[in-house]
Amino acid sequence: MTQSNVGKLKHLWNSVWDVFYFFFPLVRRARKSKVFYFISFLPVILAGIFKFSQIFTGHPRFEGIYIFSNMIMGFYLQFLILILALFYGTSVCSEELEGKTLTYLTTRPVPKSAIILGKYAAYTTLIALMVVFGLVFAFLILNVDDLLNFSLYKILFRSMAVLVLGLICYTAFFTMIGTFLKRSIMFGLIFSFGWENVIQYFPGSTQRFAIAHYLKSLLPTTQASEGFAFLLFRLEPTPPTLAVLILFLITAVFLTLACVIFSWQEYILQD
Amino acid sequence: MKPVIEVQNLSRWYGNVLGLSDVTLQIEPGITGLLGPNGAGKSTFLRLITGQIKPNIGSVWISGQKVRNNYTLFQDLGVCPEQDSFYDELSGWQFLTGLLRLYHLSKSEILAKASKALDIVELTPDKDRVIRSYSRGMRQRLKVAQAIAHEPEILILDEPLNGLDPLSRRKIIRLIKSYKEEGKTIVVSSHVLPEIEAMTKRIILIHQGKIFAQGDIHYIRDLIESHPHIISIKCSRPRELVSKFIQHDFILKVNFIPDDDSLLVETNNRDKFFGLLPSLFVENNIEVFEVTSPDDNLQAVFDYLIGQ
Structure with missing residues (x-):
């Protein structure tokens, strides 16, 4: 690599960091984030209700880890990470157009790819924190009577890593969609709750066309998953290392495409 | 350069x-x-x-x-x-x-x-x-x-x-x-x-x-000089102001907008008009709220210039 390329990469990295630094506090206090803080806190409320009812009835019907695993499959994987990635990923570009603030960014000495990557990093960090906080609190509440069982923490950390990886991958995809589609939310909803929720159950290699397939391949399997076993129906898992590599590859491809489209696409701010 | x-x-x-x-x-x-x-x-x-x-x-x-x-x-x-x-x-x-x-x-x-x-x-x-x-x-x-x-x-x-x-x-x-x-x-x-x-x-x-x-x-x-300009004035006692305007030949026309306490003044000498205006306000103790030159003024000037 030549010295000028190293210099360019260093400049890109610094620019990405500067854009991240500008947008992270901004998105943290944005109005829409307040709504999503509440939604991502819902599992904690549900965990609390479940634990209270268990204390009052006196006889536990399910173990805490059973509820926790079903929460991951039913709420986090099939709903929350998709919704968060969709609303934050598509807004990386579209909110600048709708808010007519794009000029403030594109008239600064930063590459356009740094604007996309910096905003993507800021938004993904925030939604990952939302998910992780909710997940940890829900886990602690559900397993409050078994907190010294360290094997449970392995499930927690693995689930957490899978969900964060899911957010990284889905947000990259939706960021790319947002750079060129005007109705990116509509497309994203169809993709999330149409394509992803259907293709993952197809037998054979078809299910490998869904990001959810690779995420499910990485999730820890416990006997507790039986309640939502239909969500794993006909899962023909990809080996974990390959699944992780594919998820990173998908992320890199979509982010590269997002940067290229954003650099060459012309955005006209309506007066 | x-x-x-x-x-x-x-x-x-x-x-x-x-x-x-x-x-x-x-x-x-x-x-x-x-x-x-x-x-x-x-x-x-x-x-x-x-x-x-x-x-x-x-x-x-x-x-x-x-x-x-x-x-x-x-x-x-x-x-x-x-x-x-x-x-x-x-x-x-x-x-x-x-x-x-x-x-x-x-x-x-x-x-x-x-x-x-x-x-x-x-x-x-x-x-x-x-x-x-x-x-x-x-x-x-x-x-x-x-x-x-x-x-x-x-x-x-x-x-x-x-x-x-x-x-x-x-x-x-x-x-x-x-x-x-x-x-x-x-x-x-x-x-x-x-x-x-x-x-x-x-x-x-x-x-x-x-x-x-x-x-x-x-x-x-x-x-532009020979083209009339329209100036909108919002003030207290607009009628009194009009009585002072009519003494000057560079004021061509004045229109009242009664609901708004404002006037639309047409002049063929913008510089003289704006030179006169502050002294009229001060001497007659007229409170001024707004003096604007509407955008269609410039549009009219352009139309006029294209026609020349």
Whole structure:
């Protein structure tokens, strides 16, 4: 690599960091984030209700880890990470157009790819924190009577890593969609709750066309998953290392495409 | 003098609508005023020279470099966009320091430059308020602050005086003129002739996407001189003011707008009229609320000039 390329990469990295630094506090206090803080806190409320009812009835019907695993499959994987990635990923570009603030960014000495990557990093960090906080609190509440069982923490950390990886991958995809589609939310909803929720159950290699397939391949399997076993129906898992590599590859491809489209696409701010 | 901005056969259309047609010009250091009615193509021209949009035909160079996707150029270029849009959840201070960070400055430099820019536009006392709570004039001043904060050599200002009160307007005009003294290049657009006139003698008249005339303002003024101007005045006791107007032969017509306590005055000598107006207000103790020169005034001037 030549010295000028190293210099360019260093400049890109610094620019990405500067854009991240500008947008992270901004998105943290944005109005829409307040709504999503509440939604991502819902599992904690549900965990609390479940634990209270268990204390009052006196006889536990399910173990805490059973509820926790079903929460991951039913709420986090099939709903929350998709919704968060969709609303934050598509807004990386579209909110600048709708808010007519794009000029403030594109008239600064930063590459356009740094604007996309910096905003993507800021938004993904925030939604990952939302998910992780909710997940940890829900886990602690559900397993409050078994907190010294360290094997449970392995499930927690693995689930957490899978969900964060899911957010990284889905947000990259939706960021790319947002750079060129005007109705990116509509497309994203169809993709999330149409394509992803259907293709993952197809037998054979078809299910490998869904990001959810690779995420499910990485999730820890416990006997507790039986309640939502239909969500794993006909899962023909990809080996974990390959699944992780594919998820990173998908992320890199979509982010590269997002940067290229954003650099060459012309955005006209309506007066 | 070597031109800083050069455009060659620049054309741009939006679907079937012509935005700019075959513009070739060179802009030298100093203040260049871009004057034209709304929809004339001023903003299209400024967006093209800042690389926000692509020309269909033609090319743009700033300091000898191509503009589109050349982010290094913006180290020395400040842009004040036309849109009244901000990251409303931020305070003025956060907005400015956040944008200054994108110039890869040290923390102390960011703080010093942000403080200086806010001081210049007199927003220091309000710097910690969220932008959402700013008045239109404050927002306009903040837009100017973000354009000047990094002390660029070239400034592109799209209607920078919109929404400003007369005092702020004068201060911004003085500021722009001070940049000229420093040898900087400033391109400023407006649809109000007196605003441009107060800043520079060098103007470009743009109309229906074409450069209609360019050069010294006196040439334009001579063209315009014989054309009647309409001035709107909102004041207490408008009828009393009218009785004073009719003694002067350069007042051609006065229309009352009774519901609004305002007058529309038509004059064929704008300079004499504005020379007379303050003394009439003072001598007759008339309280003045607003004096404006409606935008259609300029449109009428253009229509008149095209007809000549």
